[in-house]
Amino acid sequence: MFSKVSGPVRLADRVAVILAEEIESGRLAEGDKLPTEVALVKQLGVSRTVVREAVSRLRNAGLVEARQGLGVFVMPRRTRPLDLGAEAADTRSKVLQIVEVRRAMEGEAASLAAARATSGDLARMRQALDAIDAAVAAGGDGADEDLAFHWSIAESTGNAVMVSTVRYLGEVLRSGIRVTRANEARRGDFFEAVRQEHHAILAAIEVGDAEAARTAARLHLKHAASRLQDADDGFWTETEDIAVDIAVDLDAAP
Incomplete structure (x- = not known):
């Protein structure tokens, strides 16, 4: 058969x-x-x-x-699950496509957050960045904390559709972030670059500069893609054990 x-x-x-x-x-x-x-x-x-x-x-x-x-x-x-990447069979293609989607979505989210974030929203973003550092210091990959940072930005937009979309794509984003952080953990300069990129996004949001926030978020994802593209075949073989599932269950979506 x-x-x-x-x-x-x-x-x-x-x-x-x-x-x-x-x-x-x-x-x-x-x-x-x-x-x-x-x-x-x-x-x-x-x-x-x-x-x-x-x-x-x-x-x-x-x-x-x-x-x-x-x-x-x-x-x-x-109603079947929505397969967001049927043509992206290998991990490398899946993750790079996730990064491309994130660049478009998160750039606009950061821009809106710069215009709308409250003091409480800003506090949650700072806490999320501190949580990433703490998770890595404790030997973790910081993927959940990384997602929480980007989630806090989406929430601060006040746009219910954007918030629901990020929630809808939650596991898609989480699996992509796990791979990008696994790549970044291989080199200290990668980790520090990501840390600085995150703080640049927050700094632009804090001063209310929408264009700078959009640029910082998009640049962060552009650099993430570049770091992934530079990864050798050995890294991609190792990450086969990280399930990158880009099917979304329509019935489970908000």
Whole structure:
């Protein structure tokens, strides 16, 4: 039924795409049982771990459900998750595309924040930057704290649609930030550059300079992309273990 899977991208991603295509095309219809794990391993030429991870992704996407003792079955068709990166199969492409989207969105958010942020908003931004430093000092990657900083900027815009959009893309942004911070952690100058870029964004927002805030935010993401593009193949091989999931569940969105 299936051809063997190989190639440079994460095998679980490729298997998930193959199975999802079978479901979306109707070749695997509502109520159909997926081939057994053993059968998929044999047909696709991958390990059981790969098959389990791929099926787990389909479950999270609401495409299939596991029935104890019976197997895995195709779910009734409903509003499907929005796949924001079907064509970006490898981690490098996914993360760079996330950075491009962030550059457009966060530049405008910073600009609005400069015009609208309250003293309370500014305090939360400062706390978020302090939290990044504390997380890194404690041996963490600071990804959640980094996201919190950008989230605090979005909240300070007073734009409910922008806030909802950032919340909607929360896990997409989080996974992208995890990879960018893993790259930046490899070199002390990278870490310090990111720290300075964050503080430049905050400084522009604090003085109410909308254009400077937009420029600082966009420059931060431009530099993030450059740092990623300079990363060697060894880094990208290591980051295959960091799941970069750019599918958004429409039913779970605010």
